Amino acid sequence: MQRGILDLYRQDIAKYAATKMHIRSIFDAIPSQLDKKNKRFVLADLSKSARMERYASDFMWLADAGVVILCRNVTEPVSPLKINEHRSLMKVFMADVGLLSAFGMGDARRELLTGDAGINWGSFLENLIAQELLAHGLEPYYYDRARIGEVDFLVERDGQVIPIEAKSGKDYTRHAALNNLLAVREWGLDQAIVLCTDNVSVDDDEPAITYMPWYMTMFIEKPQPEHIIIEEP
Template identity: 45%
Template sequence: MLRRKAMSQLLFWKEHHAKRAMLVDGARQVGKTHLVREFGRANYQHVVELNFIDNEDARDAVNAAHNARDLFLAISAYADDELVKGETLVFLDEIQQCKEVATKIKFLVDQFDDYDFVLSGSLLGVELKSVRSVPVGYLDSITMYPLDFEEYCWANGVPSNVFAEVHEAIEEKREINDAVHRRLTALFHEYLIVGGMPAAVANFVNEHNVQSLRVYQQNIISRYREDISQYTESIRQSRIVRRIYDLIPSELNQQNKRFKVTSVGSGARYVRYQEEFLWLVDAGVALPVYNVDEPRYPLMLAERSNLFKLFLSDIGLLTCMCGMDVVRDLINDRTDINYGSLYENVVAQELKAHGFDLYYFKNNMIGELDFVVEHPRGTVMPIEVKSGKTYTRHSALNKALATENYGMKRGIVLAESNVKTVGQVDYLPVYAVSALNR
């Protein structure tokens, strides 16, 4: 069983929810269903699960319900376990096929508060837009992502106290223990190939077979492409969304990594294809990093939504789409290859999973900062990502830190290095992005 951080959020909800259901959201294949099942088995005497893809009759019965009693009657009619007050979790899965249940859930938690209700599904950012009213005040939510690097290390048997050493070293501005550093660096290079999709991770941990791993990853990519065809509103939109999705690896391979909308088609403009880009974002399969005019708090006021980099939500899927040659180069630790796009993708993925909104900054006077993120205390932290040995060269970061108007006190460089501090810059091993948390 893969250990997931989201489990602690479910446990907290169980103890404190008070007439609230839980919605577990996230892209397809990130482990939502497995997590809820494990949570149910460990914490309830009875678990009733209805899957609205597998059980069309249950879906129709729930859709036909007019009130809470009708809805609970429909659930009880198709329940595969006993419904016992105070001892039962009701798990409604794949609710994108039964969208009105998200609206009706408030009636259930109001009138049947002796039961706990968890909802889950994929593409909810896309599909729930058409729901009349998601019940604010009756529904808590968790967004799940692929396994982050720390979770990947847990899957490989790394104990939690290893990351305690990482946190302490960063806090104390000293080098991480050499044995720990070498172990985590090796696992990070492996993570660039495997990524964090649970099925792929479980397969690789058991077999360490790259060919088998790629079968799992290619199946996930194929399923995402099928979703695009199934859930987009028209054949035209499906074609454009798939084109954008397939372009992500090559666009990231460009020098500035910014997605050029003209790559979608001759004369294309963002305003015309905005919905298609947002579909991928709402589906959870792509991560946009928006440009800001100035790296000043709050960043959202300076956002330029028509200028962005577009990363995949999982680094393993990106590496798979880049081809087997890239995988071989990573395995051979080739130092003459520029892995910049891969490193930036994994950093974007980690920052997003840890609660950060994603921005970057670029102008002619300063240059480009790979990421700028908000610190909870109302300041902005610039982050540079370096995959090569020349990681101490960062003129844009130096200029930004020297610009008094930006109010930046310190900057971070994530690189193939141990922890060290020079002036206003903290150099951290790239895997230490796992220690940054909003």
């Protein structure tokens, strides 16, 4: 059924997309791009002459169609993240992690359930977290600079930026890039989250780092607006 959905996506691209060749090549390249260490989508892998100004609307077509999630790089991890985004650098996740599994990456259900570390956990885990954050009203970004390193996700709540790291191994307390990011005091980051295989714990050093199991991503929600009650005089 999942492979059938992927085939229907391809048919819709051929039927409705103005630049169908560009969009189809982006769509089919998603698994291999996520299989890379930094998971950033590299246009040169599609064509040596590919340039973002020619492909930008194609990425947006897929995102607007609900097929992919665009996770853009930011130049600085400060609020508002939207105005700091680097639009030519992004990760491209599938909008559904189950479809990613069916999309040329083999049937990983048994391995995921039994904890087989032989599969590419990174691709599935980051895709799942991006999907869950977006489902709870948080647009995912990421940060990657040579002097800091790569931090998997950044989200914004009440004007505060929260860095999030996704860890699949037992060494989840080792996160050099996250530490480097938090150490830049002018950015004013006062909290961070590490999603890991262990239970909930908090490192109270400032800035505070909260460790949570993967499934608790659903609790990193965007606050709901307060209801204002207007009483008649």
